[in-house]
Amino acid sequence: xxxxxxxxxxxxxxxxxxxxxxxxxxxxxxxxxxxxxxxxxxxxxxxxxxxxxxxxxxxxxxxxxxxxxxxxxxxxxxxxxxxxxxxxxxxxxxxxxxxxxxxxxxxxxxxxxxxxxxxxxxxxxxxxxxxxxxxxxxxxxxxxxxxxxxxxxxxxxxxxxxxxxxxxxxxxxxxxxxxxxxxxxxxxxxxxxxxxxxxxxxxxxxxxxxxxxxxxxxxxxxxxxxxxxxxxxxxxxxxxxxxxxxxxx
Amino acid sequence: xxxxxxxxxxxxxxxxxxxxxxxxxxxxxxxxxxxxxxxxxxxxxxxxxxxxxxxxxxxxxxxxxxxxxxxxxxxxxxxxxxxxxxxxxxxxxxxxxxxxxxxxxxxxxxxxxxxxxxxxxxxxxxxxxxxxxxxxxxxxxxxxxxxxxxxxxxxxxxxxxxxxxxxxxxxxxxxxxxxxxxxxxxxxxxxxxxxxxxxxxxxxxxxxxxxxxxxxxxxxxxxxxxxxxxxxxxxxxxxxxxxxxxxxxxxxxxxxxxxxxxxxxxxxxxxxxxxxxxxxxxxxxxxxxxxxxxxxxxxxxxxxxxxxxxxxxxx
Ligand SMILES: Nc1ncnc2c1ncn2[C@@H]1O[C@H](COP(=O)(O)OP(=O)(O)OP(=O)(O)O)[C@@H](O)[C@H]1O
Ligand SMILES: [Mg+2]
Numbered sequence: 001x002x003x004x005x006x007x008x009x010x011x012x013x014x015x016x017x018x019x020x021x022x023x024x025x026x027x028x029x030x031x032x033x034x035x036x037x038x039x040x041x042x043x044x045x046x047x048x049x050x051x052x053x054x055x056x057x058x059x060x061x062x063x064x065x066x067x068x069x070x071x072x073x074x075x076x077x078x079x080x081x082x083x084x085x086x087x088x089x090x091x092x093x094x095x096x097x098x099x100x101x102x103x104x105x106x107x108x109x110x111x112x113x114x115x116x117x118x119x120x121x122x123x124x125x126x127x128x129x130x131x132x133x134x135x136x137x138x139x140x141x142x143x144x145x146x147x148x149x150x151x152x153x154x155x156x157x158x159x160x161x162x163x164x165x166x167x168x169x170x171x172x173x174x175x176x177x178x179x180x181x182x183x184x185x186x187x188x189x190x191x192x193x194x195x196x197x198x199x200x201x202x203x204x205x206x207x208x209x210x211x212x213x214x215x216x217x218x219x220x221x222x223x224x225x226x227x228x229x230x231x232x233x234x235x236x237x238x239x240x241x242x243x244x245x246x247x248x249x
Numbered sequence: 250x251x252x253x254x255x256x257x258x259x260x261x262x263x264x265x266x267x268x269x270x271x272x273x274x275x276x277x278x279x280x281x282x283x284x285x286x287x288x289x290x291x292x293x294x295x296x297x298x299x300x301x302x303x304x305x306x307x308x309x310x311x312x313x314x315x316x317x318x319x320x321x322x323x324x325x326x327x328x329x330x331x332x333x334x335x336x337x338x339x340x341x342x343x344x345x346x347x348x349x350x351x352x353x354x355x356x357x358x359x360x361x362x363x364x365x366x367x368x369x370x371x372x373x374x375x376x377x378x379x380x381x382x383x384x385x386x387x388x389x390x391x392x393x394x395x396x397x398x399x400x401x402x403x404x405x406x407x408x409x410x411x412x413x414x415x416x417x418x419x420x421x422x423x424x425x426x427x428x429x430x431x432x433x434x435x436x437x438x439x440x441x442x443x444x445x446x447x448x449x450x451x452x453x454x455x456x457x458x459x460x461x462x463x464x465x466x467x468x469x470x471x472x473x474x475x476x477x478x479x480x481x482x483x484x485x486x487x488x489x490x491x492x493x494x495x496x497x498x499x500x501x502x503x504x505x506x507x508x509x510x511x512x513x514x515x516x517x518x519x520x521x522x523x524x525x526x527x528x529x530x531x532x533x534x535x536x537x538x539x540x541x542x543x544x545x546x547x548x549x550x551x552x553x554x555x556x557x558x559x560x561x562x563x564x
Contacts (some may be wrong), residue, residue: 081473096474
């Protein structure tokens with residue numbers, strides 16, 4: 001499965017600047033392989049969210065080239081983007097739940113957008129809300145949910161359609177350690193059972209230790225470093241999450 | 250903690266979503282909250298539609314009025330024979346009548362009796378009208394079999410003057426030409442008004458659509474990022490536009506028809522020959538019924554274009 005032709009994402013000398021500001025991401029060249037579990041770390045303002053925005057197609061790079069699922073993003077017309085986006089699951093840093101929709105309908109959104117039959121939507125969303133501990137809050141609208149509850153809705157929405165790549169920006173920032181672990185299990189299950197490539201941006205060092213075979217990418221002022229060989233080929237799992245410079249986090 | 254409840258993979262190949270979307274639209278109403286275009290737009294549309302209904306009804310009534318009047322008048326001419334000598338005048342009048350009766354285009358001819366003319370003129374001329382001091386021309390009312398063109402009327406005159414040199418032919422329509430011009434101008438005015446109101450409607454819908462999109466920009470972005478298509482987003486917005494425009498159109502039509510009916514009552518009360526023929530035919534009511542339909546279609550087309558342009562600028 002992990003052969004070069006099956007790469008999920010390939011960045012080639014990518015740079016990103018907002019407006020006329022200096023580049024917030026520079027010289028990014030790396031490849032993400034199917035079925036791998038990546039953590040993206042780095043100080044606040046290092047550019048983690050910016051990199052993830054490129055990954056979840058919310059932003060086009062200012063320079064360089066990106067390929068995703070074997071397709072060239074740089075020349076892709078925007079009519080083709082929805083098809084790619086439907087293969088992604090995204091947990092946004094600020095959740096971005098649709099404010100007028102209930103928790104249930106928010107989680108159901110990716111399935112409904114893809115035209116899933118309502119019976120399947122009902123079953124899948126109910127089970128998922130159960131798992132994230134929100135079965136009783138299905139009818140609540142986001143404004144009436146706590147930060148942690150909103151985060152769990154956002155995660156449920158990201159995984160509900162069994163995406164080929166899951167991109168999560170600080171997905172456990174607002175929940176207690178037990179819930180963080182439980183949510184991580186969800187990501188791992190997706191990774192192990194569905195073969196989803198997972199990219200999780202986080203500040204949480206403890207989290208890094210919880211996923212045995214994870215790879216770590218580190219952003220420092222917009223440039224990527226590779227403490228665990230995540231970006232080498234073939235990708236080598238981190239030799240124990242506590243290894244290397246991650247100790248400093 | 251058990252195994253996380255990852256939903257079963259869908260039986261259909263997930264890659265076919267693009268085609269399933271076009272074939273079987275998901276329940277769009279549940280994808281997005283029904284965004285409202287802003288509370289005023291149905292009322293604005295109602296007012297504009299009412300104005301168009303009134304303008305259209307007025308324009309059509311004017312057209313009918315003008316056409317009926319023109320048909321009456323253009324199919325008749327008046328012939329005058331100017332001759333101070335009463336005997337000669339009678340003789341020439343008779344001669345003219347004879348010539349006219351021989352024409353194909355002429356249905357009937359009536360030499361207006363001098364007494365009738367005198368009675369007509371008396372209010373202006375007093376006793377002079379009957380005294381014979383003031384020369385009165387012989388007057389012949391000629392009814393034609395159909396409306397005659399100016400060239401045909403000129404031909405009548407040529408043929409007539411060959412026999413009766415002092416004869417003059419007046420198409421009765423000529424007197425009323427300024428009135429026709431005024432009626433025509435009013436019809437153009439009605440059309441112009443309708444065009445302007447259509448423009449105003451489009452502008453109002455354009456503004457409201459942009460406003461509504463801006464208001465729901467975050468939701469639209471989320472839908473995009475979750476793989477929603479422009480088509481799905483547009484459909485949701487157009488659903489709202491349709492509802493609000495239809496509401497406004499129905500209300501506006503009802504109001505406009507009420508106003509037209511009231512005006513009709515006022516004119517009917519005049520009971521003057523002028524308003525005869527100013528009524529609306531079935532065909533006209535069809536045109537008026539098309540007004541709200543056209544309004545809704547215009548609103549939909551405008552909103553669709555506005556949204557398509559705005560979405561194209563998003564990633
Ligand atoms: N939309 C934007 N316009 C202008 N500058 C931006 C924008 N988004 C981010 N930046 C800048 O880009 C840099 C990287 O921001 P980014 O959000 O990617 O950091 P981050 O690593 O996710 O930080 P955090 O851990 O705090 O979430 C920051 O200096 C930020 O101010
Ligand atoms: Mg961030």
